[in-house]
Amino acid sequence: MRSAAAPVHWTLVRRTVQIEGETYAFEALPSFERASAEAYRQLSRNEVRTTQTAREDLSPMFGVIWGSARVLARRLHHAELDGVDALELGCGLALPAWVAARRGATVLATDQHPDAGPLLARNLARNGLQDRVRFQTLDWRRPGELPRFERVWASDVLFSRELPALVARTFARTLAPHGVGWLADPGRTYLPELQDACAEVGLAMEVDVDDDGAGTEAFVVTLTHQRRALPAGKG
Numbered sequence: 001m002r003s004a005a006a007p008v009h010w011t012l013v014r015r016t017v018q019i020e021g022e023t024y025a026f027e028a029l030p031s032f033e034r035a036s037a038e039a040y041r042q043l044s045r046n047e048v049r050t051t052q053t054a055r056e057d058l059s060p061m062f063g064v065i066w067g068s069a070r071v072l073a074r075r076l077h078h079a080e081l082d083g084v085d086a087l088e089l090g091c092g093l094a095l096p097a098w099v100a101a102r103r104g105a106t107v108l109a110t111d112q113h114p115d116a117g118p119l120l121a122r123n124l125a126r127n128g129l130q131d132r133v134r135f136q137t138l139d140w141r142r143p144g145e146l147p148r149f150e151r152v153w154a155s156d157v158l159f160s161r162e163l164p165a166l167v168a169r170t171f172a173r174t175l176a177p178h179g180v181g182w183l184a185d186p187g188r189t190y191l192p193e194l195q196d197a198c199a200e201v202g203l204a205m206e207v208d209v210d211d212d213g214a215g216t217e218a219f220v221v222t223l224t225h226q227r228r229a230l231p232a233g234k235g
């Protein structure tokens with residue numbers, strides 16, 4: 001697969017994933033490591049000059065399902081989502097969006113990677129979910145105007161230093177006043193930084209640990225807007 005915007009030709013493999021006994025069929029990169037090596041070879045062979053930031057933006061991490069996505073997907077499988085409008089941030093293959101769509105949600109799946117949308121379109125069609133999930137490019141560094149959603153979620157998006165602040169700001173800007181956000185994380189180095197980043201933008205957070213039903217665990221952070229204390233009444 002190669003999209004017009006990206007300089008790498010990705011080799012895809014067919015896979016299935018089971019979430020609580022329901023099967024989802026999809027195409028994906030063979031593994032993060034293999035795809036990274038292949039992307040590096042292609043960029044060198046074609047003498048594509050990229051900055052480190054551009055190389056990070058083209059990282060193949062969008063093209064595999066990470067453990068935290070399976071944990072979040074299992075949680076969404078059991079959530080009340082019928083008729084809910086939801087937003088997924090840094091979706092990659094967007095497994096949580098597929099599961100939520102089967103539970104009746106309408107999901108806007110977003111990512112900055114130029115190949116995430118085309119690959120998602122193939123996988124939605126494969127699972128008959130193309131009417132319930134749509135894709136929009138969204139880069140947290142340049143978010144622009146965004147509507148608000150009752151549910152906002154993300155999995156495994158805190159892998160570098162600047163991301164806790166950017167991700168917290170994006171949750172704060174997109175979560176409806178009484179909405180609920182979830183962020184699943186495998187315990188990345190920058191997860192603890194999320195606490196201060198959330199306080200900075202007026203989000204309250206609670207952390208628990210959940211699993212995918214097959215032995216993979218992740219932290220799941222629940223995010224809500226902080227309620228300001230009501231001013232004391234007179235007398």
Ligand SMILES: C[S@@+](CC[C@H](N)C(=O)[O-])C[C@H]1O[C@@H](n2cnc3c(N)ncnc32)[C@H](O)[C@@H]1O
Binds near residue numbers: 065069094139
């Ligand atoms: C480790 S992958 C996780 C993918 C997917 N959420 C999962 O758990 O399977 C991180 C994702 O965040 C996206 N991402 C990284 N920086 C981003 C940014 N500044 N704005 C939007 N998405 C970003 C990447 O393109 C990638 O798809």
